[in-house]
Amino acid sequence: MHWIALRPTPDALPPTEPTLADVHTALAWWALRFTPLVARVEDALVLEVSGSERLFGGRSALLQQILEPNQPLAPVETAQGATSLIAIGRLWSGRDVAPEALSVHVLAAARPHLPTLARLGVRSWGQLRALPRGGLVRRFGAELVDALDRAWGQRPEVYPWLTLPDVFDAPLELAASVESAPALLFGARRLLAQLLVWLRARQRGVLALELLWDLDARRSNTRHVDAHHTGGQQGRLELRTAQATQDMAHLQRILGEQLARVTLPAPVLYLRLRSLQTQPLAGESHSLLPDDVRKGDSLHQTLERLAARLGAAQVQCVSPLADHRPECMQQWAPWQVHTLPKNAMKSGAVSAVSMRARDLKDHELHPQASVWPTWLLPTPLRLPVRDCCPQYQGPLTLLVGPQRLEAGWLDDAPVLRDYFIARSPQAGLVWVYRERQVGEAGLSPQDAPWYLHGLYA
Numbered sequence: 001m002h003w004i005a006l007r008p009t010p011d012a013l014p015p016t017e018p019t020l021a022d023v024h025t026a027l028a029w030w031a032l033r034f035t036p037l038v039a040r041v042e043d044a045l046v047l048e049v050s051g052s053e054r055l056f057g058g059r060s061a062l063l064q065q066i067l068e069p070n071q072p073l074a075p076v077e078t079a080q081g082a083t084s085l086i087a088i089g090r091l092w093s094g095r096d097v098a099p100e101a102l103s104v105h106v107l108a109a110a111r112p113h114l115p116t117l118a119r120l121g122v123r124s125w126g127q128l129r130a131l132p133r134g135g136l137v138r139r140f141g142a143e144l145v146d147a148l149d150r151a152w153g154q155r156p157e158v159y160p161w162l163t164l165p166d167v168f169d170a171p172l173e174l175a176a177s178v179e180s181a182p183a184l185l186f187g188a189r190r191l192l193a194q195l196l197v198w199l200r201a202r203q204r205g206v207l208a209l210e211l212l213w214d215l216d217a218r219r220s221n222t223r224h225v226d227a228h229h230t231g232g233q234q235g236r237l238e239l240r241t242a243q244a245t246q247d248m249a250h251l252q253r254i255l256g257e258q259l260a261r262v263t264l265p266a267p268v269l270y271l272r273l274r275s276l277q278t279q280p281l282a283g284e285s286h287s288l289l290p291d292d293v294r295k296g297d298s299l300h301q302t303l304e305r306l307a308a309r310l311g312a313a314q315v316q317c318v319s320p321l322a323d324h325r326p327e328c329m330q331q332w333a334p335w336q337v338h339t340l341p342k343n344a345m346k347s348g349a350v351s352a353v354s355m356r357a358r359d360l361k362d363h364e365l366h367p368q369a370s371v372w373p374t375w376l377l378p379t380p381l382r383l384p385v386r387d388c389c390p391q392y393q394g395p396l397t398l399l400v401g402p403q404r405l406e407a408g409w410l411d412d413a414p415v416l417r418d419y420f421i422a423r424s425p426q427a428g429l430v431w432v433y434r435e436r437q438v439g440e441a442g443l444s445p446q447d448a449p450w451y452l453h454g455l456y457a
Contacts, residue, residue, distance in 0.1 A: 005087035039159030100126030109147035177267035191273035205244025208276035257308035324407035373454030380451035390450035394425035
């Protein structure tokens with residue numbers, strides 16, 4: 001058995017860091033990464049790590065990770081021992097000495113009896129253990145003897161072991177009332193720091209979370225309530241990401257952009273951060289080549305920041321539709337985190353044809369979709385015809401076609417077209433079509449109108 005005792009250093013906490021209670025919670029969540037046997041004993045944490053040594057490459061490697069000085073939490077004091085009481089005694093005494101030399105005042109079971117023990121001349125654990133057991137039980141009770149037995153490993157040490165909550169939900173009482181929404185980011189950073197520890201301990205990434213705040217009812221202005229307030233005494237902001245992430249800097253930027261557009265009808269006294277959706281975080285293979293290291297924000301992070309700053313309606317994304325007509329195969333809509341495909345997140349580019357072929361490949365709508373142009377005109381351009389030859393910056397030479405299209409019957413907008421790939425003397429390759437009939441009367445091929453529908457880049 002090998003125990004480690006940890007305790008945050010209160011005087012090492014700068015004013016901008018979480019309170020001591022928050023550090024204890026975050027420290028306990030962080031410690032659960034190394035062993036499931038973590039318990040809270042007064043103002044310290046004890047970890048039993050003997051069962052986890054093999055998983056981390058031995059005791060030395062495990063202790064190096066636990067006791068490394070650059071932890072992302074507040075500075076901590078540490079001590080080790082064969083039992084938890086020895087580790088706690090060394091932690092509180094500040095000395096790495098033998099158990100017999102530890103002072104009785106660092107043994108919790110002996111503290112109620114310190115005046116009597118001082119009159120008996122008992123100042124160390126060794127002197128206390130040398131007294132007759134029967135006399136100790138009659139004079140001080142069985143609890144003190146049990147504590148000595150546990151300290152020397154003669155009785156099992158049983159604690160209420162800490163576990164991680166299934167959902168992150170952390171409140172925060174602000175030191176002073178906040179009247180400006182952007183100023184809430186100061187307290188939200190503290191909650192995001194706790195969220196990061198929770199995510200790392202559970203090896204998950206966050207997809208959606210919400211920030212709640214309680215308003216001061218005594219100073220509430222009920223005449224001014226924006227979309228982020230329900231009319232009661234609470235406000236809410238919801239953040240969603242396209243990919244599961246542990247990047248708190250990115251979440252903080254998005255939160256700052258959204259808070260900048262919020263007006264508080266009353267001062268805020270309390271904050272609360274809660275996770276709405278998380279998922280296991282897949283491991284990432286890192287390349288040894290420095291050229292493969294990605295720099296800057298990814299595509300979905302950039303889109304999320306723009307949507308938070310400009311508004312969701314100002315960031316548009318193309319979505320494929322199941323329709324044979326080229327002009328109806330896609331539509332532009334406000335970008336949402338679920339709109340952009342995952343492979344588009346990585347590549348940074350979206351092609352309407354590639355999205356169509358990927359999302360609707362099972363339908364096999366057009367066997368010749370691979371020869372479609374790169375650019376479609378928003379509205380087909382009617383072309384002049386001279387001597388039965390369509391004109392676009394000169395007479396067009398038909399190269400490939402016709403590709404016949406008949407669709408739109410279900411929504412009362414039928415189209416009957418023959419598509420061709422043609423060459424223009426000035427514009428190069430173009431995509432044109434000829435209307436095969438108009439209405440019920442129909443037209444002869446010589447009288448059918450021609451339209452320019454696409455260009456080849």
